[in-house]
Amino acid sequence: MKRRDFFKGSSALIGASLLSPTAILAQEHEHIELKDGQAKNIIFMVSDGMSAGTLNMADMLLRRKEGRVSNWISLYEQNRVKRAFMDTASASSLITDSAAASSSWGGGKRVNNGSLNTNADGSENTPIWMKFKAAGKSAGCVTTVPITHATPAGFCVSSKGRSDQAGIALKYLSSGFDVLLGGGTEFFSPSLREDKEDVFKRYRNANYTVLENKKDLMHAAKSQDKLLGVFHQDGLPYTLDRSNDASLVERIPTLSEMTATAIEKLSKNPKGFVLQVEAGKVDWAAHANDIGALLYDQIAFDDAIKVVLDFAEKNKDTLVVITTDHGNANPGLFYGNKANQNFDRVQTFKHTNEWILSGVDRNTSASTLVDKIAEAQGYSISKEEAARILKHYQTLDEKGIYNPRNLPYQELARLQTAYTSVGWGSMDHSADYVELAMLGPGSELLNPFVRNFELHNLMLQAAGQPGGTHVDS
CATH class of the missing domain: 3.40.720.10 (Alkaline Phosphatase, subunit A)
Known part of the structure; x- marks a missing residue:
């Protein structure tokens, strides 16, 4: 044709x-x-x-x-x-x-x-x-x-x-x-x-x-x-x-x-x-x-x-x-000796990052956030990692389309890569x-x-x- x-x-x-x-x-x-x-x-x-x-x-x-x-x-x-x-x-x-x-x-x-x-x-x-x-x-x-x-x-x-x-x-x-x-x-x-x-x-x-x-x-x-x-x-x-x-x-x-x-x-x-x-x-x-x-x-x-x-x-x-x-x-799913088992964690996810972050505020403790992520996605982050996420709730400074509350989606996604082996090129x-x-x-x-x-x-x-x-x- x-x-x-x-x-x-x-x-x-x-x-x-x-x-x-x-x-x-x-x-x-x-x-x-x-x-x-x-x-x-x-x-x-x-x-x-x-x-x-x-x-x-x-x-x-x-x-x-x-x-x-x-x-x-x-x-x-x-x-x-x-x-x-x-x-x-x-x-x-x-x-x-x-x-x-x-x-x-x-x-x-x-x-x-x-x-x-x-x-x-x-x-x-x-x-x-x-x-x-x-x-x-x-x-x-x-x-x-x-x-x-x-x-x-x-x-x-x-x-x-x-x-x-x-x-x-x-x-x-x-x-x-x-x-x-x-x-x-x-x-x-x-x-x-x-x-x-x-x-x-x-x-x-x-x-x-x-x-x-x-x-x-x-x-x-x-x-x-x-x-x-x-x-x-x-x-x-x-x-x-x-x-x-x-x-x-x-x-x-x-x-x-x-x-x-x-x-x-x-x-x-x-x-x-x-x-x-x-x-x-x-x-x-x-x-x-x-x-x-x-x-x-x-x-x-x-x-x-x-x-x-x-x-x-x-x-x-x-x-x-x-x-x-x-x-x-x-x-994309990126190379690592635990890539398979990390990616397989997504099979048992119960909730999205949006669900996690929308249920958090500036008064949430690090241990509560650790438990919330474990409940939603089946892996345990450290309290230090949780504190990095919670820091954003003091200013709610992350910009982005379809993010009216300026929630820290990017911070969580970066942290999450170590647990899923999924990385991102941009937002x-x-x-x-x-x-x-x-x-x-x-x-x-x-x-x-x-x-x-x-x-x-x-x-x-x-x-x-x-x-x-x-x-x-």
Whole structure:
């Protein structure tokens, strides 16, 4: 497949870009009969912030703990997918943020970091899920972070800034997306929104069933309404913490459960559907250098891959895309004569570093912290090591994204390396080329090396829809 074939028909859209988004969609997306070999459905799976080390350590953990290979690596072992490296740059940097990364897929153009499908000159790129909605397909997003967060938003809306999550919640409503599942109560609840607007009520009035817990989700696919599921304030709890807390297990659904419900609901449309599935807290864990949070949320994503593969096996007209938007922190298992037994400690972790540090304050004693870490992760640090961590609680001076309390994540991670043999390159995104796997109709279009924005046109072409615009960036 030659690169120019991705962009066939793009010149017609350059002139159309002067029209309103509604006019563009009406012009572009007249009904097209599905031909043999075209994708009726597209499921796009994103483990946000997944470095190569995250993928391979999660697989090693599963092999050593459960005696099984991860679903993602199994696809490689069985040669079931087309595989590529993907360049993840944004328009403003070699190192992307999640908003620009998702916008490259969603809008077909690279935009500046922080932007959602909005170019530097203020013009907007029509998000791909809106294009598929205009073509008659159902569309949805599932995530473990706020449903209004950058990665789902990049497929759905345009916005000058990713931080306007309260506004994004309203944009989703006006666009009529069919399934929205994740966290972010503060962007829907009148008691938490700054403008005090009851956005939940607005969704209910627009024929959405609003889901608040796992029990609601289990019966949701039977509803005739569209679905809005918001299960927690901010992001959902980390998988490791959830799985060791009975109240969270009862109340908070897993990524697999949300994915299964979304597929069941969306697949009722005879014209097909498009779905994005994101493990958003893989990225948050990488920012925190939190190895237990990272690997168990990656495994939860891998479990969701199994749900998607089971559907695709029965529905051969489904294109499955599995990737990440960028690397983060570049974790790895490093050499040492105790590396195996150190890494095996992660098998028995009960809680994340976040759980440990959130339960500590300036009055916590060193011996109490030693006991807390032993309870949570099964090894005993020294009182001197505990004192180094506790010193940070006098000033709470550590900065970092997704660390509003300035907790000493980096200090604990550095100390933890001696007990797990896992080291970290940073606490932020990397410019690494990333893994990309595809199976199903359209996967044959994938070249061994692609730039992130090229996937926009590939998905449209796979489904027999008009191509998007092209910027050689």
